[in-house]
Amino acid sequence: MAGRLKASAASERLFDRELEDLPAPMRWREWMLRIEAVIFASEEPVGRETLARVVGKDCSIDLLIDDLKEDLGDRPYEIVAVAGGWQHRTRTRYAGTIRASAATTRSMMPSLSQFEAMVLMAVGYYQPITRSELSKIFGKDVSRDTIASLRGAGFIASGPRSPSPGAPYTYVTTRQFLAAFGLKTLRDLPDIEALEDAGLLSRQEMAADVPLGTTDDNPDDE
Incomplete structure (x- = not known):
């Protein structure tokens, strides 16, 4: 050495x-x-x-x-x-x-399902955010497996503890997220209103008031 x-x-x-x-x-x-x-x-x-x-x-x-x-x-x-x-x-x-x-490329973008990509987008715009809060946005349970997949891809990490009861973990995007999407900083994220105007995002659909599955945030849930 x-x-x-x-x-x-x-x-x-x-x-x-x-x-x-x-x-x-x-x-x-x-x-x-x-x-x-x-x-x-x-x-x-x-x-x-x-x-x-x-x-x-x-x-x-x-x-x-x-x-x-x-x-x-x-x-x-x-x-x-x-x-x-x-x-x-x-x-x-x-x-x-x-x-x-059809050449093999040096892509920084791991393959994500459509739902995983939507969850990642929600974390990008609303961070720091808990799993329970994500579930409320989508009107259904955002599973620990979905969070684990995004963490495994290097796109999200644990943020500060939430001040809500139980102090669950929040999630934030990473430097890898910025690099994969070609962003200098989070300020370069497209404006939500612009995405809605382009028909790429509907906050009304994301926040649809439908029954949720199990969304308890365990304090040690990472």
Whole structure:
């Protein structure tokens, strides 16, 4: 273990971030390529702190990203800001082409049932929210299995305890949720009224007053 730590430290010292031996234009270009390489290689959005490890200490990550986006202007993929970092994404207009090819893709979206997707959407808009409150929205029991499926996909996690009797767990969305849906923050969620206008969501249907199944929230229900 100690040997690996020493080797890692030595590697850190040998890695040339500043590139002072290169002319300024070549230095900037190399920093751009390093940024692109790290983002391309990562399966998750890459944060500012991670990118700062491979460029000069006074280098602007934002300006490098801007230049890199311009550089990729005619490519079928782009670099987008999601979940507090940056990630390579195929441009939307090529989605049909990729589907037609039937190629295996690096999708961040696990397969969800229609009901699981609706529950996830409700958590996104109404978080922090308990399982009982979700059940009331849908007019039927939101089972522990549904919650477990969304947790297993990495889309939701336990939030603060609810102030309601029994102090049940609430649920909130995760960074993985933001990344999968291409959102920088929860403020980028589509406006509920806009979804209703587009016919994609009906709060009246979701809140239909029909008998509920068992919806008790066990204080230790995660």
